[in-house]
Amino acid sequence: MATRVQLLAMALLAAAVLSACGGGTASGPKTITSHVVTLTWTASDQSGVNSAGGGYQVLVNNNVVATIPYVSGSTAPTSAKLTLTTGIYMLAVRAYAALDAQGGNSGSYSAPSQVLMITVP
């Protein structure tokens, strides 16, 4: 459940930031609501991602908000649910694996996927 806790913290943080930035306009107060955003992506074909120590990370506004580890089967999970409040977000996913570029097991990451810009109503 650690992931859910992290997500909640990020959502609250995002809401706080948005609230702080939202005042001062002439259009009056807005209603902040939360929505579940389901992200999906294409499974990597790389064995390091689809084995123990591998998986994906979800990035919101360039910050890692969730880690989706490989559990079992042929591929690591390829979806994630985020709870986001009203606002505009940049979403991306990156892959990770245990093997690092020096030949050890400290891990390595891919570059982020193409960024998806969404507006949560």
Next chain:
Amino acid sequence: MHTGKSPLRFSRLLILGSMLFAGCGTANAAGTARQRYVSGEVLVQFKPTLTNQERAAMVSAMGSAVRANYRNRWVQVTLPAGESVQQAVATYQSNSHVQYAQPNYIYHTEVVPNDPDFGQLWAFQNTGQTVNFAPLPDSEGWIYPYPNASGTAGIAGDDMDIVPAWNHITDCSSAIVAVVDTGVNYNQEDLAGNMWNGSNVTYNGVQLTDHGYNFVDNNNNPMDLNGHGTHVAGIIGAVGNNGVGTTGVCWKASIMAVRVMDASGSGTTATIAQGIDFAVTNGAKVINLSLGGNGPSDPIFSDAITNAENHDVVVVVAAGNNAADNDASGNSIYPCDFTQPNLICVAALDQNFALANFSDWGPVSVDVGAPGTNIVSTYAGSNGEVSVPFSGWTTTRSPLGGTGWAAVITGLPGGIQSSMLTDPPNWPSGTYTLNTDDRAYATFNLGGVSSAVVNANLYANVTSDGSIGLAYSPTGGDPFAPSSPDYLWGPYYTDTSPTQPSASSLIPISTDISACITTSCTVGIRLTTGSTADYGAALSSVGVTTLTLTTNAYNILNGTSMATPEVSGLAAMLFAFNPQDTYSDVVGAIENGGRPVASLAGLTTSGNAIDVMKSLAYLSPPTGLQATIQ
């Protein structure tokens, strides 16, 4: 087995040795991809809220057993029979009392093979060594070692970073690599065990038995009669850690021999395109093309590479050895300048990771750099040189009689004086006699060799009512006597009007005369003249380079031809490491997973030298990201 000979490598191993986990020590046999973590156990870090007793109880409740407790609440857990490490990590990770769970990873010393010439392979482990391998005679005029007779010591660490990668994979045999070249000596002691087995393949109605196909002679014997292809093959996959010779990028490999170039190292669009198609049809995942020619573009050749792309095959090609920008107008080199996405074009780096002084480059066409100087690898056999002094040549003139060709000491005005065979004898100032048939020939004893190539430098100025040509005869005597002589070059004319000899009159000739392997082989030159005077011809050198096949030859060569198979080996390794990889994944890992090198910045598309370990660890960015708001 590590046989660290240099102080630097020894100290590196000592440091690594101190990090060893018990029981995870030494290098194992060649060709195994190692297990990455210990089966049947995981490491779990519990949250601070639990006592030791509570941790033990929780582990027991999950069917596991505590094997050891470590600092900072880490517990080594033995799993129940049948539970996989992946399942256990996931189960523990989802437990709210667990901070982190992971496999018990296995670490190793850095594996270096026990092959006796490994210390010469600076491309794999650059310790700053001076490569002092004794070269064999070469027909291409390279100077060994590079860049001059005294060689050079490189910069330690300027290498392919392959040694740590060998901890993870040495067996690339699941990815067939086609060496489309001069053939491969499949009997060479350090290659025989890594040749592709095509014995169940029939091609053009011919049952394959010798590990590939020969498109030069259209038969099933792709034996290398030049040496180049065998050298290339050894860089990719000389058997590693067998205590013999050298090692390839891959210790265990599956090398398909596709002969498309003859003993002189020349091939055609037809042989090369057929060779590529053969490789694709028979399952190659990587095709090595250490060859090239100046433009124009060649649609049939290009189509063969596109066919490879459509079958998910990576094609690795040489940038060329002209010390030129391939992207400049008039400088196009193919296949390097083709634009298919499955193609990687490779420049050569020296032992200091500077661009080799012969290497081509191209910010649009050339992709990466790889070691290409003083490269030691397997070879097809022993080279020899057979020559006959011009004073020993037989000359004839008809119908006039007398002397046409003459052995003289002369040279171009202002040039070096040397022994030459000329017609007229007062070449280059005089003109030849009209309406004659002048011949000169000599006997070259080529008995017992496996292949023979004539190399000659000819100056020629002959108008269109005359001709100049070279021919050979395996039975001896005047090679022009038969009604249809075996011409090895010509007959041609060179001028539309009389032209004084100059440096631009020089024609280098290199032709396979393996059909003339006898003790009485004659090679000759013939000048026929008409009614228009011209300045004639001069042979400044004629020699026959021979190759005698052996099973234990090694050689040192320079060229982008040698850099290319470093990359092909890496491509095979990546396919083997990630069997689901597409050509796009492999090309991306090689080009993006390389090491930035100043000497390649702005001269190649990536600016990178290949880095095997970084490419192995390289991960492609995820694709297909979609979001649904609920």
